[in-house]
Amino acid sequence: MDQPGSARRTSGRGTTRSADPAVFWQQGDAALLARLETRPGGLSAEEAGARLQRFGPNVAVTGLKRSLAAKIGRRLAEPLVAILLIAAAISGGTGDWQSFFIIVAIVLMSITLDLVQEQKAEAAVEALRRSVAVSARVRRDGVARDVPVREIVPGDIVELAAGKLVPADGVVLAAHGALANEAVLTGEPYLVEKHPWPGAGTAPADASNGLFAGTTITGGEAVMLVVETGAATRFGAISASLQAREPPTAFERGLHALGMLILRLTGFLVLFVLLTQMLRQGLTLESFLFAVALAVGLTPELLPMVTTVTLARGAVRMARRQVVVKRLSAIHDLGAMDVLCTDKTGTLTEARIALAGSFGPDGAACARVADLARLNSAFAAGTRSALDDALLADGAPPPGWRCLDDLPFDFERRRAAVLLAQGDERLMIVKGAPEAVLALSTRVEAPDGTALALDDAGRARLAALIEQKGREGLRLLGVAVRQAPESRDTLVAADEAGLVFAGCAAFLDPPKASASGAVARLMAAGVKVKIISGDGAAVVEHLVGALGLPARGIVTGDEIARLSDTALATRCLHADLFVRVAPDQKRRIVLALRRRGHTVGFLGDGINDAPAIHAADVGLSVEGGTDVAREAADVILLNSDLGVLAEGVSEGRRTYANIMKYIRMGTSSNFGNMLSMAFASLFLPFLPLAPLQILLNNLIYDLSEIGIPFDRADPEALAAPRAWDMGGVLRFTLVMGPLSSLFDLATFGVLTWGFAVDVDTFRTAWFVESIATQILVIFLIRTARPFWLSRPDPILAMTSLGALALALVLALTPLGRMVGFAAVPAGVLLAIAGLTLAYLVAAEALKRLAMRPTSHARQRRHRSAHGGA
Numbered sequence: 001m002d003q004p005g006s007a008r009r010t011s012g013r014g015t016t017r018s019a020d021p022a023v024f025w026q027q028g029d030a031a032l033l034a035r036l037e038t039r040p041g042g043l044s045a046e047e048a049g050a051r052l053q054r055f056g057p058n059v060a061v062t063g064l065k066r067s068l069a070a071k072i073g074r075r076l077a078e079p080l081v082a083i084l085l086i087a088a089a090i091s092g093g094t095g096d097w098q099s100f101f102i103i104v105a106i107v108l109m110s111i112t113l114d115l116v117q118e119q120k121a122e123a124a125v126e127a128l129r130r131s132v133a134v135s136a137r138v139r140r141d142g143v144a145r146d147v148p149v150r151e152i153v154p155g156d157i158v159e160l161a162a163g164k165l166v167p168a169d170g171v172v173l174a175a176h177g178a179l180a181n182e183a184v185l186t187g188e189p190y191l192v193e194k195h196p197w198p199g200a201g202t203a204p205a206d207a208s209n210g211l212f213a214g215t216t217i218t219g220g221e222a223v224m225l226v227v228e229t230g231a232a233t234r235f236g237a238i239s240a241s242l243q244a245r246e247p248p249t250a251f252e253r254g255l256h257a258l259g260m261l262i263l264r265l266t267g268f269l270v271l272f273v274l275l276t277q278m279l280r281q282g283l284t285l286e287s288f289l290f291a292v293a294l295a296v297g298l299t300p301e302l303l304p305m306v307t308t309v310t311l312a313r314g315a316v317r318m319a320r321r322q323v324v325v326k327r328l329s330a331i332h333d334l335g336a337m338d339v340l341c342t343d344k345t346g347t348l349t350e351a352r353i354a355l356a357g358s359f360g361p362d363g364a365a366c367a368r369v370a371d372l373a374r375l376n377s378a379f380a381a382g383t384r385s386a387l388d389d390a391l392l393a394d395g396a397p398p399p400g401w402r403c404l405d406d407l408p409f410d411f412e413r414r415r416a417a418v419l420l421a422q423g424d425e426r427l428m429i430v431k432g433a434p435e436a437v438l439a440l441s442t443r444v445e446a447p448d449g450t451a452l453a454l455d456d457a458g459r460a461r462l463a464a465l466i467e468q469k470g471r472e473g474l475r476l477l478g479v480a481v482r483q484a485p486e487s488r489d490t491l492v493a494a495d496e497a498g499l500v501f502a503g504c505a506a507f508l509d510p511p512k513a514s515a516s517g518a519v520a521r522l523m524a525a526g527v528k529v530k531i532i533s534g535d536g537a538a539v540v541e542h543l544v545g546a547l548g549l550p551a552r553g554i555v556t557g558d559e560i561a562r563l564s565d566t567a568l569a570t571r572c573l574h575a576d577l578f579v580r581v582a583p584d585q586k587r588r589i590v591l592a593l594r595r596r597g598h599t600v601g602f603l604g605d606g607i608n609d610a611p612a613i614h615a616a617d618v619g620l621s622v623e624g625g626t627d628v629a630r631e632a633a634d635v636i637l638l639n640s641d642l643g644v645l646a647e648g649v650s651e652g653r654r655t656y657a658n659i660m661k662y663i664r665m666g667t668s669s670n671f672g673n674m675l676s677m678a679f680a681s682l683f684l685p686f687l688p689l690a691p692l693q694i695l696l697n698n699l700i701y702d703l704s705e706i707g708i709p710f711d712r713a714d715p716e717a718l719a720a721p722r723a724w725d726m727g728g729v730l731r732f733t734l735v736m737g738p739l740s741s742l743f744d745l746a747t748f749g750v751l752t753w754g755f756a757v758d759v760d761t762f763r764t765a766w767f768v769e770s771i772a773t774q775i776l777v778i779f780l781i782r783t784a785r786p787f788w789l790s791r792p793d794p795i796l797a798m799t800s801l802g803a804l805a806l807a808l809v810l811a812l813t814p815l816g817r818m819v820g821f822a823a824v825p826a827g828v829l830l831a832i833a834g835l836t837l838a839y840l841v842a843a844e845a846l847k848r849l850a851m852r853p854t855s856h857a858r859q860r861r862h863r864s865a866h867g868g869a
């Protein structure tokens with residue numbers, strides 16, 4: 001399992017330090033403590049501050065945040081901007097200062113707009129990301145406190161527990177059953193035990209006392225001495241070499257493909273125009289600039305800006321609804337998500353777990369079982385689960401016992417064991433998933449405390465009892481004991497056998513009343529909900545029944561273990577409930593669904609959920625979740641409420657809808673206009689617009705579109721999962737593009753033959769027609785409804801109508817003389833108005849045909865809306 005979840009949290013300045021002659025974990029704790037001038041009580045806050053200054057923040061990647069100069073430089077080097085600058089230089093060189101200034105203005109405006117918006121978007125997202133950043137428990141001035149991971153310095157003493165991320169590189173000073181997942185560094189999925197130096201007889205090459213940034217603690221506890229931070233860590237080295245680049249999402253790939261297509265078409269068109277102009281009248285400076293201006297007009301230069309701003313605005317709006325987005329492009333994935341996998345506790349239940357009682361093997365209430373379970377909870381190392389908290393909240397464990405050793409809880413065994421002593425009595429107590437505990441038991445405890453043999457019939461009776469209690473909605477933990485000889489003071493895995501089954505502790509976790517409505521909303525929005533739980537079948541089925549969820553088909557972890565990935569993929573189609581699932585199986589389920597072409601979200605809060613959260617298209621966690629889960633997630637819910645998620649989904653679809661508006665504008669009306677102009681230049685004895693006028697046209701058109709990210713979307717546009725649909729984009733272009741060209745040609749005809757106007761009047765009239773049709777059509781194609789039934793956002797109305805007014809003032813007042821416009825006779829203006837109106841009527845009539853989703857997208861939508869996930 002790799003973990004870009006960690007790689008994502010990056011940026012900032014790193015540190016450089018001279019490397020140690022030998023690897024740090026072989027140097028011995030005393031030597032390291034001395035070298036780093038620290039002690040087990042930790043650094044003083046003052047010293048830590050000084051070291052933070054010296055070594056820099058503890059972040060892995062340095063190169064991600066580029067300086068402002070580098071950003072400007074990168075934009076100036078873009079081919080189109082470069083062409084523009086060359087054009088400006090030529091204009092200036094030939095004394096055409098007007099063109100020079102306008103081209104420079106366009107370049108400046110597009111770069112500034114882009115930079116400012118990007119900066120704002122980055123800042124907003126960075127602030128959101130920080131608000132959910134993980135912290136570590138660090139000893140400063142002798143007390144442990146939570147410190148942001150980026151403020152950790154060499155010499156810090158960090159207390160780690162299950163579910164925590166290892167924040168830097170260092171060594172284990174003390175450990176208790178500590179298990180680490182180092183797959184991110186080694187690629188090995190096995191958990192590694194961690195011991196203090198010199199380790200339990202391990203070879204020196206084996207860093208069993210080393211802890212490395214980016215890995216996670218999945219069980220037990222450890223005290224860590226930080227040796228290296230930031231880019232000096234091993235993980236820092238890896239992520240720096242990868243530059244922590246995210247693989248693009250399907251949507252981003254689609255946008256890129258479209259961009260390339262447009263770029264190619266543009267290149268082709270420009271060459272075509274140059275060639276024909278050359279053949280007709282020799283290559284003049286004006287025709288060269290005309291071709292350049294066309295290229296500028298054809299390029300969707302605002303697309304990156306519109307995408308970023310739309311996403312950033314989406315992220316800010318979602319934050320208001322208590323959904324924090326850590327990775328911007330996850331918003332698209334959220335809108336495209338058609339299957340949501342969720343764990344049970346906290347999302348479907350209240351996570352207010354309370355002890356409901358305890359019973360012996362005969363099913364009768366038995367207080368001793370709860371006492372045994374409490375002893376186990378009180379002494380078991382590692383993080384306490386909510387079940388432990390519930391046990392201890394209900395009463396104190398019996399006094400007089402001390403703990404000799406324990407085997408901490410993990411999600412594969414699903415149990416925890418402790419070895420206790422009182423006087424010369426030695427008692428081992430195991431508690432965990434009832435089936436698991438029962439399987440290890442060979443005898444049962446009678447009410448009088450004696451141990452009776454457990455035969456097959458007795459085992460079946462107990463299994464039935466557990467099943468029946470589960471059906472009543474009780475979560476159970478089985479409890480078993482074993483006497484041990486006085487000489488024993490350690491536990492090994494093999495000790496968990498031959499147990500005496502004492503009974504079960506029963507817990508209640510009330511169903512969350514809001515969950516039914518939230519699931520219904522998600523289902524109505526075309527998102528299938530699947531429940532993936534580590535709990536048993538009976539409990540999960542009871543919960544589903546209590547909430548009235550329409551879930552069918554149940555698969556157990558044992559079954560999943562036997563299935564190949566392909567078989568699992570098929571099995572997932574017909575099941576909504578997955579029970580007794582181990583962490584890696586959660587991940588396999590997600591991958592199987594993704595392989596089937598679904599866009600999968602996974603919502604979970606535990607260590608056991610992290611691999612699946614990471615494997616999903618959209619990893620989701622909750623604010624109160626474990627660090628590993630929150631770090632792996634792309635989206636954090638501040639309220640663990642599925643209803644909030646439904647709103648996040650519509651927000652994701654809204655950003656998609658707005659970006660599609662921009663793309664539709666670019667691919668149809670704008671593209672159509674520029675195309676007609678290129679062809680008109682073939683037949684007209686003069687250029688249809690002066691290069692300068694094309695640039696102005698483009699500048700004003702860009703201005704009109706700035707409001708798109710602010711626009712609202714119709715409810716029906718948010719009703720189903722939306723994924724990139726290239727076929728749909730192409731079809732829209734093929735319907736609306738020619739339509740716009742048709743009216744352009746009509747304009748040419750009317751102006752040339754109808755009114756026989758001179759060159760300057762022609763250009764002015766054409767400028768007005770072109771910009772009016774381009775701008776006004778936004779009000780039609782922003783919605784699939786009849787346009788008067790969907791009101792645009794005031795900001796969009798303002799930017800578009802403002803831009804139109806600007807264009808009209810420029811073209812129709814004496815101001816326009818500066819850029820070569822002439823007065824247009826009223827008759828011509830009237831004809832232009834008529835043509836524009838006719839175009840808008842035709843566009844309104846044709847748009848429904850153009851905007852129908854392609855059959856591929858329809859199928860996908862159908863599939864997610866009607867069962868058969």
Ligand SMILES: Nc1ncnc2c1ncn2[C@@H]1O[C@H](COP(=O)(O)OP(=O)(O)OP(=O)(O)O)[C@@H](O)[C@H]1O
Nearest residue numbers: 343344345385414415416431432433533534535606
């Ligand atoms: N502290 C504990 N001690 C012993 N056993 C435990 C403990 N916590 C959990 N278990 C066992 O491990 C199982 C899996 O844990 P848990 O229910 O937290 O998994 P999950 O997949 O997160 O489930 P959910 O869907 O309820 O969130 C539990 O059903 C229980 O049987």
Ligand SMILES: [Mg+2]
Nearest residue numbers: 343345605606
């Ligand atoms: Mg859970």
